[in-house]
Amino acid sequence: AAGVIQSPRHLIKEKRETATLKCYPIPRHDTVYWYQQGPGQDPQFLISFYEKMQSDKGSIPDRFSAQQFSDYHSELNMSSLELGDSALYFCASSFNTLQGEGGNEQFFGPGTRLTVL
Amino acid sequence: AQSVTQLDSHVSVSEGTPVLLRCNYSSSYSPSLFWYVQHPNKGLQLLLKYTSAATLVKGINGFEAEFKKSETSFHLTKPSAHMSDAAEYFCVVSGRKTSYDKVIFGPGTSLSVIP
Numbered sequence: 600a601a602g603v604i605q606s607p608r609h610l611i612k613e614k615r616e617t618a619t620l621k622c623y624p625i626p627r628h629d630t631v632y633w634y635q636q637g638p639g640q641d642p643q644f645l646i647s648f649y650e651k652m653q654s655d656k657g658s659i660p661d662r663f664s665a666q667q668f669s670d671y672h673s674e675l676n677m678s679s680l681e682l683g684d685s686a687l688y689f690c691a692s693s694f695n696t697l698q699g700e701g702g703n704e705q706f707f708g709p710g711t712r713l714t715v716l
Numbered sequence: 717a718q719s720v721t722q723l724d725s726h727v728s729v730s731e732g733t734p735v736l737l738r739c740n741y742s743s744s745y746s747p748s749l750f751w752y753v754q755h756p757n758k759g760l761q762l763l764l765k766y767t768s769a770a771t772l773v774k775g776i777n778g779f780e781a782e783f784k785k786s787e788t789s790f791h792l793t794k795p796s797a798h799m800s801d802a803a804e805y806f807c808v809v810s811g812r813k814t815s816y817d818k819v820i821f822g823p824g825t826s827l828s829v830i831p
Contacts, residue, residue, distance in 0.1 A: 630817070632819070641806060641823050643821075647816050649816050650815070652815075654813075655813070655818065693817060695812070697748070697767055699767075701746060701747050701748030701749075701767050701811065701812060702747065702810025702812050703810070703812070704748075704750065704762065705810075705817070705819065707759055707760040708759065709759040710759050
């Protein structure tokens with residue numbers, strides 16, 4: 600079965616540089632989520648998109664932006680990188696199948712490990 | 717509002733003994749609950765999920781969890797620990813909004829398995 604694809608898997612950047620992370624959700628999934636996981640931390644929600652529109656925003660710095668394209672892939676753009684941005688960045692996708700108040704299962708990609716030097 | 721508490725930041729068990737990882741949640745509605753496992757330098761793998769069906773949920777690798785609404789708990793158990801179970805475990809609560817799911821991760825429990 601198709602899974603969530605993230606690229607690149609590893610990225611090394613210098614301070615103040617920019618980075619672009621890409622996410623390809625599972626086909627027919629309508630929602631994409633981005634998470635940041637620092638060393639020894641739990642994943643922190645950054646931003647989500649439903650049908651190509653931003654649906655929710657978490658602890659995403661102003662230096663970061665994201666969008667979802669017509670083919671449903673999403674990109675996270677990070678500018679003026681700081682040492683503290685070094686983390687594992689996960690993308691997840693889901694499709695709404697539930698009728699009640701509970702959320703749907705999110706399918707996670709393998710992550711992009713960003714190292715800022 | 718939703719929140720998740722994982723009562724133990726670290727649990728250590730001997731191989732072959734039972735595993736209990738505790739999770740309590742707070743939610744103003746009826747959420748879905750998930751357990752994910754993360755091995756070192758790896759991604760997140762779904763162990764099991766509760767989405768308002770059976771309260772006793774069986775997952776992969778012999779894990780199971782019981783949803784107890786009265787106790788607002790969703791503890792993860794396994795009868796016999798294996799060395800390969802050593803990993804970080806995250807309890808997750810998720811509620812449906814109009815066009816997205818509001819997902820909250822617990823802080824994680826690190827499981828060590830002693831030979």
